Amino acid sequence: MSLLVKGGTVVGPTGTRVADVLVEGEKIVAVLDPALTSTIIATPAITVDEVIDASGKYVIPGGIDAHTHMELPFGGTAASDTFDTGTRAAAYGGTTTIIDFAVQRTGEVVQDGLAAWHAKAEGECHVDYAFHMILGGVDADALKAMDQLVADEGITSFKLFMAYPGVFYSDDGQILRAMQTARENGAMIMMHAENGIAIDVLVQQAIAKGQTDPIYHGITRPAALEAEATNRAIALAEVAQDCPLYIVHLSASQALEKVAEARHEGRNVFAETCPQYLYLTLEDQLGAPGFEGAKWVCSTPLRSKHESHQRDLWKGLRNNELAIVSTDHCPFCMKDQKELGLGDFSKIPNGIGGVEHRVDLVYQGVVDGKLSLERWVETIATTPARMFGLYPQKGIVQPGSDADLVIYDPNGTTRIGVATHHMNMDHSAYEGVEIKGRVGTVVSRGEVIVADGNYHGRKGRGKFLKRGLSSYLM
Amino acid sequence: MSLLVKGGTVVGPTGTRVADVLVEGEKIVAVLDPALTSTIIATPAITVDEVIDASGKYVIPGGIDAHTHMELPFGGTAASDTFDTGTRAAAYGGTTTIIDFAVQRTGEVVQDGLAAWHAKAEGECHVDYAFHMILGGVDADALKAMDQLVADEGITSFKLFMAYPGVFYSDDGQILRAMQTARENGAMIMMHAENGIAIDVLVQQAIAKGQTDPIYHGITRPAALEAEATNRAIALAEVAQDCPLYIVHLSASQALEKVAEARHEGRNVFAETCPQYLYLTLEDQLGAPGFEGAKWVCSTPLRSKHESHQRDLWKGLRNNELAIVSTDHCPFCMKDQKELGLGDFSKIPNGIGGVEHRVDLVYQGVVDGKLSLERWVETIATTPARMFGLYPQKGIVQPGSDADLVIYDPNGTTRIGVATHHMNMDHSAYEGVEIKGRVGTVVSRGEVIVADGNYHGRKGRGKFLKRGLSSYLM
Amino acid sequence: MSLLVKGGTVVGPTGTRVADVLVEGEKIVAVLDPALTSTIIATPAITVDEVIDASGKYVIPGGIDAHTHMELPFGGTAASDTFDTGTRAAAYGGTTTIIDFAVQRTGEVVQDGLAAWHAKAEGECHVDYAFHMILGGVDADALKAMDQLVADEGITSFKLFMAYPGVFYSDDGQILRAMQTARENGAMIMMHAENGIAIDVLVQQAIAKGQTDPIYHGITRPAALEAEATNRAIALAEVAQDCPLYIVHLSASQALEKVAEARHEGRNVFAETCPQYLYLTLEDQLGAPGFEGAKWVCSTPLRSKHESHQRDLWKGLRNNELAIVSTDHCPFCMKDQKELGLGDFSKIPNGIGGVEHRVDLVYQGVVDGKLSLERWVETIATTPARMFGLYPQKGIVQPGSDADLVIYDPNGTTRIGVATHHMNMDHSAYEGVEIKGRVGTVVSRGEVIVADGNYHGRKGRGKFLKRGLSSYLM
Amino acid sequence: MSLLVKGGTVVGPTGTRVADVLVEGEKIVAVLDPALTSTIIATPAITVDEVIDASGKYVIPGGIDAHTHMELPFGGTAASDTFDTGTRAAAYGGTTTIIDFAVQRTGEVVQDGLAAWHAKAEGECHVDYAFHMILGGVDADALKAMDQLVADEGITSFKLFMAYPGVFYSDDGQILRAMQTARENGAMIMMHAENGIAIDVLVQQAIAKGQTDPIYHGITRPAALEAEATNRAIALAEVAQDCPLYIVHLSASQALEKVAEARHEGRNVFAETCPQYLYLTLEDQLGAPGFEGAKWVCSTPLRSKHESHQRDLWKGLRNNELAIVSTDHCPFCMKDQKELGLGDFSKIPNGIGGVEHRVDLVYQGVVDGKLSLERWVETIATTPARMFGLYPQKGIVQPGSDADLVIYDPNGTTRIGVATHHMNMDHSAYEGVEIKGRVGTVVSRGEVIVADGNYHGRKGRGKFLKRGLSSYLM
């Protein structure tokens, strides 16, 4: 089975060019100068079964969302997208790989957590998937498990939390030990960088004062405490002999400053941001009247529009102080889920759903002149692959790589909303947003799974990816 | 005429993979998964005339040296390499494109300067070449000429000097006007950033005190005055509405700090360094006994080994605060040339020759663990092409690009010295340095011009390249 | 003749306390615990001729304005205050010492310039005065003159200009030489830090575009060019072996950053700001309708209210990144003077008058919670005295010091305006501003020269002060 | 009883002058111009009982050591100086006020801790004393106690620990609450800024590896973890609405950077360093052969001589990034005390004794050209008084202030060592150090307690000082 994507403008991390992409089975087998394609493939051995005309369109590597939480249990409920619904929505949006988070909680065996997540995902996914491992209970066994997961399981990144005391929280000693272990086995430490101990004081004080609306979720998580935790994680990684460190869902300018400073010093410190921080704000969304703001309760929180966060985050994406855009997809419906926090913002499940819209939302930055085409592809596909040990299997349009492709139409339009999205959510965080571009055809390992808005994929076709070590270290 | 480079590890800016590269005529026409190459090219239409076995070797895009001065008149003499000898040496060293500097002096017509340089280069070059334009006399006519050169001549970058008063020097008003013009026409301003007015005071004072040895060339050009000029150029570019700015031959940590700060702010500010600053020092080379140090008189000067310059420059190459390694190749023989400065360092022609050794010297950084393979290729080929409007024709191994390739042998060894080099110099700045790697085969536009140390190229085969605007802007 | 200032709250740079101040002749002879004053001075040898009741009031050292330009020739006219009118106005406002600028222009003999200024001031001043020397033509003779002025004339500070090419401008070589000389003889270099070469390009371009209103004076002098020049001056002072450097009339946040950075590094770099930069803005004053804005044409210019300049300058005064508040008093009447620039802002004489209001305007910062009482006294009196070699003769309320005192009433009110001020100006830069405090009694060398708004001083009583070297160096 | 200190050079924070100081009872009642002293005090009402000739000497305010730990229980033993021996040694060294730390431990009542310390000190001290309060168990009761201590007890500063988990450690929530309380009641939060949670991991790992020598005490407390904690404390103080913060015993350049940055932003963040960090190093002292290094086990630890810590700390003292030099006097004898840690550095009681030598050791910086006379006086006396609510009673030579004076002889010599010191220690941290200056006469509240090396004071004459709020805030 061969597929030829003809005449598109292939966008790579260093530039664009018109080229044909020849797919054989699940792999890209050749990238060809269009002038010679007909000659080269005019061999009896090659049968091009299908030709996709991509002229006037961008051909990019399939998106990689390095941060999702399908079916995550949280606060007595669970994220509303299953691996089935969530990866199907991802596919619609041009994302052909997700890296989800398996979870170990205090007292649990790490491998058991991993097994549980495999059980949830197995046979359910529409696109390929991999796992990071959340360590909620770093102890001697967990440290040993880190080695085993790196060596045997294709799990090469571990997320720790400086927030959520009593749930996921690690103290600085646990963090240091995990970092030392990662420094030895080559893994990446991912960090939820917020000072949860101090935040919980602010939360309790707010509740005690009757400040229970969703906006107080943001007000009690000040940027200073994101920056502080970011600085602390960087310092601990330094003490751990420059253990590679990746800050997740960075939202505040002040935290970006810390990352930028470490990078300026040549440290292996990286960060992602998410579309919500690039477009939404504390006042306009989280501060919506009544309980409406609950839709946008996530941590780190949306930041104030009266400060320069969004301008700085876009700048960071341009100059690679921010390496990646992930979604932190963690959807909860308003009904029965977000509503758990009626009258007490601290009980609202934390999370925003967006796995379907990332490729579009970052592309809008290109349209708006905030990002180059090259950085669009880098931040949504190439760098996630390099960062998390999937390159060159994923993240690039080159022979030998998986044939994960998106044909993206710069002349199309995408209107985001609950009426049209495919995520299992009763609302959209981006309701009414219009993107001046459109995901056309989506190819996953050589198979057209989305074409012109029609779905041709199926549950279970997505495979688990064992990842290697990061190839993005300096 | 087809060429197949088989089984090599193709190194690109984002990673490596084993792939076959099919060349037809002057162009790469396909990059192929080796498993399928035989099938794909088994068409009657394709005749592979030559196969190069690259297994166990790196296949990289031909090197691009973005800063050379062949035959440059300087201080009553001229750089000792002609376009003939210099480009032949470049080819030996894996550099298949140079960007040389045409010169306008005060009072001269810009186009006349360009014509003069075309006359020198035409029919002489062994590899492809392009020109930046030095503006030594920015006035209304020169500003108009900038527009014309960008529009018609494929000259899209202009070098100004904050040093050499009375020779190349532009004052801040001239710089500002040139930057405003560049901001309009899209050109890049390149800057020799040293405060020449202050330096000349120090030089005169040193000479007056009898401090005439070569080392005083370095001592009278302190790092503080490189940093100052760098900061000033950045400020003027800001006033010119963020005109793109490229700092040439950056050598001092303090100057790097200024570039890094501007980049942190999201400014279109770039810099190159040169191999001499990565390996040689004020004390060990410029301070060599007697007149020996004259070999290493160049501006900016070599910096002190007691400071952290080299560590910081390598760090800058890793984190892309430094984008490019060029040579500033400007060779003068000791005899009759450097000797002009016997007894007065200020009369020593400024320049070091190194066009032949750049690919090797930067590769040694990979061997030493200071740089990744990806950054090696980026800093010597991909980024120069993107920065200076040659991408994707040059700088990348992809279909449609020129078939400029280097097959580099990581198991070879290169010993640098006057006995073996091909530059027209009676000494080597790197005498005795040994590189743990070796340029094997060099392909220029589909033609093997170097193989196993034997030369197969010829004078005149190199073509002038009209360049486009930079595609590297943020 | 003895004077006893009783019961006031003496404010010094480190705190306040209630104390009596005993003056004998021109000097403070004792500062006394009020409880014991009557005992101590009950000796037959002491006759207290006059007692001033200062209870409920602040007793501070007489103000020192370290930057005035009486009778300065500028642009074909001259500053409208003579040493007579200007120092009388100063006295009214609680300033008992001014340091004015004698001027050497290119080609002139430095000592001739000094003599000319002595001739203007001699016998005219109401309060004590000293001179800085402006060097408009740094050459070998001028450098020698610097030594002589320091050694013999009590002139220990020299102002250079990076602006005003063709008038006062020094190039970087001249600046470096003057700094080297100052480094040897201990003098302070004062710098007008604006890149005048670049500014003149912007000015010409604006005029050419018909942008002739006063606001373009500000727009053509962007903050980036103040910051650039400040950085350059700091760099040159570093090359001159850390020559002490004092930036005059700093107005932009970006320039403050450069000063703060140098101070952080432990450098002897200092700066003053002026009341106009603390209260007035580009939009509200310089951008006043029609030609009205001409009143506020001064260099450095007023800065935009949409940026954080004023907030940052107050911050700098608090944390001593800014050492001094001077006025840069250089008054021109609208009629016949400012009007020279009707239709061409570049012809408007540069300057704002304010010598009378500095003590009040900075005190208002205390009322507004922006500054402590201690910093009020430091920035207007103690630090100017220490910085410019007048301490402990001036600037402090201590025995042995000159009896220059201001009794300041925190319960009084001062309304500023042309109807009530004593400067020779036909308008006020601060018209209508109301200060919640009032200069009560002013004592100059033991003599009450202002009391309750009535003037008791006289022309000619002010003496020339030979200054020593700065005692403020780190 | 009157005392006249005649002809000395009075050194104050802004300069020096020759003046006579008249003391009546416990107070300075006049500072007099020597020329007029005889006249002024020639009243029958004044009897000068004693005249001290201070000509050729410095007259400075009595030293204030803002950080001592007399009799502190630590690790199963207690600091070897009692309030009796420690304050007597202080007096010998020119320190006439100490601020010691009363201690509350987890579960204890704050007021009980204070009472216990009053009991230790009462009737024992040779010089005046005050208390800071250590809070080892921040809870609701402790927060209430803070208010009470500020309101009633003259305790206006509270020390928290980010180190010593299980002993003094507060978590970030406790710190935040204490800061919020301090922000309300005006108190100063003092912080031991080291990340003790991470340090304890390193300590356990070192011990487990058999790295038990004293030098590992320093190696397991890296500068990065002092900087981290300093940054965290500053961030928490920001969240607490800019609660005033004072970092104790700062030793690392990296921590100084954090303090400097906060001060640059205008924050009320202050720091002290100690003589040990200015003179002693990790390698030369803590790394002394065998168990010898135990003498210098203190926290924060001595820093490496291969880094720039000492140079930076002196720089910080010059530019007021460091406000104060205290001793953190906490002496333990080698015998029976330090020896507790033979074979396990973590059991060595932490502390260095130095209360006797601070005035001398900082003066040596003046001799060495590292500090001005004014900063000497500011850092050892004036600023401690202002910082901790003792000004103007203490810290300045002015009428109305306590007559605490040191006549310091710049022509004397002090040789430090166990043979001559008066602290209750069997060794000296500064054995053999020679100071080019000497404490001559020491006056405490009008009483000569040290003269020419002879002691005239007595136990019990020192009074407890209730302190006010800091008058040093910006």
Ligand SMILES: [Zn+2]
């Ligand atoms: Zn998270």
Ligand SMILES: [Zn+2]
């Ligand atoms: Zn997450």
Ligand SMILES: [Zn+2]
């Ligand atoms: Zn150059």
Ligand SMILES: [Zn+2]
């Ligand atoms: Zn060059």
Ligand SMILES: [Zn+2]
């Ligand atoms: Zn000026």
Ligand SMILES: [Zn+2]
């Ligand atoms: Zn002026």
Ligand SMILES: [Zn+2]
């Ligand atoms: Zn401590």
Ligand SMILES: [Zn+2]
């Ligand atoms: Zn302590």
